[in-house]
Amino acid sequence: MSIRLRIILGFLLTTVLLAAGIMTNAAFSLRQEAEDAYRTAVQRQLRLMGVYVTQFLHTAENNAALLAKDPDVAAAGDAFPTYKSTTSKSVFRHKDLSWTARNVLRKFVRMDKAYADYAEVYAGYEDGNYASSFDNAEVAPGFDMSRRPWYVARKASPEVCGISQSYLSYTGEMVFAVTHKMFDAAGGLTGVLGVDVSLAGLSARFKDMNFGKTGYFMLLEQGGRILSDPRNEDFAGKVIGQEVKDPGLEALLAAKDGMLAVTVRGVPMLATVRSTEFGWKIAALQAKDEIFAAAYADMRAMGLISAAITLLALGLSFLIVRSINRPLDKLVASARQIAGGDLSVQLNGAGFYGELAALQGALAEMVRNLKDMVSTAEQKSAEAEKQTSLAKAATQQAEQARQAAEQAKRDGMLAAAGHLEEAVAVISSAAQALAARIGQSDTAAGESARRLDEAATAMNEMNASVQEVAKNASDAARVSAEARAGAVSGADIVGKALQSIDQVQAVSLELKEDMTRLDAHAQAISRIMGVISDIADQTNLLALNAAIEAARAGEAGRGFAVVADEVRKLAEKTMTATKDVGSAIAAIQESADKSVTGMDNALKEVQTATGFASQSGEALRQIVSQVEAAADQVRAIAAAGEEQSAASEEINQSIVQVNAIAAQNTEAMHEAAEAVGHLTAQAQRLQELITAMQQG
Secondary structure, three states: OOHHHHHHHHHHHHHHHHHHHHHHHHHHHHHHHHHHHHHHHHHHHHHHHHHHHHHHHHHHHHHHHHHHOOHHHHOOHHHOOEEOOOOOOEEEOHHHOOHHHHHHHHHHHHHHHHOOOEEEEEEEEOOOEEEEOOOOEEEOOOEOHHHOHHHHHHHHOOOOEEEOOOEEOOOOOEEEEEEEEEEOOOOOEEEEEEEEEEOHHHHHHHHHOOEOOOEEEEEEOOOOEEEEOOOOHHHOOOEEOOOEOOHHHHHHHHOOOEEEEEEEOOEEEEEEEEEOOOOOEEEEEEEHHHHOHHHHHHHHHHHHHHHHHHHHHHHHHHHHHHHHHHHHHHHHHHHHHHHOOOOOOOOOOOOOOHHHHHHHHHHHHHHHHHHHHHHHHHHHHHHHHHHHHHHHHHHHHHHHHHHHHHHHHHHHHHHHHHHHHHHHHHHHHHHHHHHHHHHHHHHHHHHHHHHHHHHHHHHHHHHHHHHHHHHHHHHHHHHHHHHHHHHHHHHHHHHHHHHHHHHHHHHHHHHHHHHHHHHHHHHHHHHHHHHHHHHHHHHHHHHHHHHHHHHHHHHHHHHHHHHHHHHHHHHHHHHHHHHHHHHHHHHHHHHHHHHHHHHHHHHHHHHHHHHHHHHHHHHHHHHHHHHHHHHHHHHHHHHHHHHHHHHHHHHHHHHHHHHHHHHHHHHHHHHHHHHHHHHHHHHHHHHHHHHHHHHO
16 A cells, blocks of 8 residues: 555545534534423423412312302302203293392302403203303203202212313303312202313413424323324324323323423424423424434534545645655655666656655755765775885886996995995094093183182172071061051051040030939829829829718719719829839939949040050150151161172172083083083994905
């Protein structure tokens, strides 16, 4: 499998798997959100519908109870006619009835007209008597109200009030009856009152609650009769499982409260059931296609987007593969040419990027290196061939030179030996004469070096003595300068001490004045505290007198006695505090007196110290002048010693330099003697060589 196909399949597979995962998760989330939204909305509507139906039925029961508990209605049985003995149709006319009967019927008619959903208000009594809000109603022959099913059922029921099963009334509309027992004053049953409630109004309200294109509410009776179905009006009044054979509705009837999926007339739907306290069920149904329509639309949009992304990824992968394959094809073609030995291939960097650019650069570098290596090899081969030919020619020339040298050696050795013998004789004679002269010079140089060493030693000793004198003079000058500086510093310190003593004296005088003023203030405070103490004594006495007077007044003065006692306590506290403050002020006065006395003594001592410091300053000034004179004399001696030392040092340096020159001359004579000796030895060896050449 090629790289192109692998990359394309990798892109395609990754995109498809990613899109599939996103689609699956999104589909589940969208369906769940749609279902949750449906459940939330429908449950809220079902709760409202349940409240409405329950309130509707409670209102009917309350109205029936209102009439049934009316004593006039319960006891009016004898005022109404009975038809159980008739053999032909009769007409029930209000105008034919007694005043008592018409008075009761007015209550029936009033309630019937007050509620549009009420079809009829009626009553049946134990003797079969008949009463109805309908006027001019036809009555069948032998009609006995006490034998009607609703009458018998309510009479037999332990409950006073209840709702009957729905039925088709003689007017042709579906109704249900709310029946209520009637009792006399003694508690005996006198009859049953009934209110027929039409389901048409309830069905109309359910129809108004339709939602969406397929959503609606159904009202089911306990026995399975459909009381209201706005979307399937032909189901109204029919019983599920008998007249209506629909598995979805049968599952709906059997279901408990909650949500379930059903199929009604071939349409998949979601249904939510809620039961009322009267046993009726309210069901909300809506087609799944409508519930999930938005989710399906979003899923289709996501599918199209995923398909577009997949196609885009496929095109992008094709472009990427193409951008990779083109440079790779170029590199492969170039590599094949290089492998075939063609190094003239041109590797242009255009169209290469990233790692491919690096690979192209490496391949181009490899070609350049191969070209350089081939060129170098060719140059080395040419140089090797050239050097080989030169080596052969040099070998021939060397052989010829060797032969000529041997011949020349034999011919020239004898002639050279004669000339060398003459030169050696001259060199030997000159060397002997030079050796004699060098010996004399060496002896004279040695004597000069010895005399210069003695002179240098004497100058060094004299120079050391002069330097010592100069050093001692310098030290004396330095000590004199230090003594003078110390004396000057001492004089300055004494001056500063005099200033500080003057400041101390001034501060002491100010402090003495402050302490005097403090003593005066303390005495004033003591006088004030005496006045406060006297006031506190008087307050204490007044409070004591007030307490005595309050005690004499009895209950009337109890409150004033409490106040007087508190004032007395406050006066005692004031007296105690005054005593404490007086003691503290006395202590302050005593300390102030002692401080004033101490400041007087301190001022006297300061004046004495000022006199001594003045005398010390004068003595230090005399010492400074004397030290200054001695220092001038010492500095003169030191300057003379330094000049003498400098002159001695210059002479010593000159002797040292002369001595060094003499030593160099002596060393040069030794080296010359050694050279002459070596020359003599070489002349002897040359003589021996000449002798050997002449002999052989």
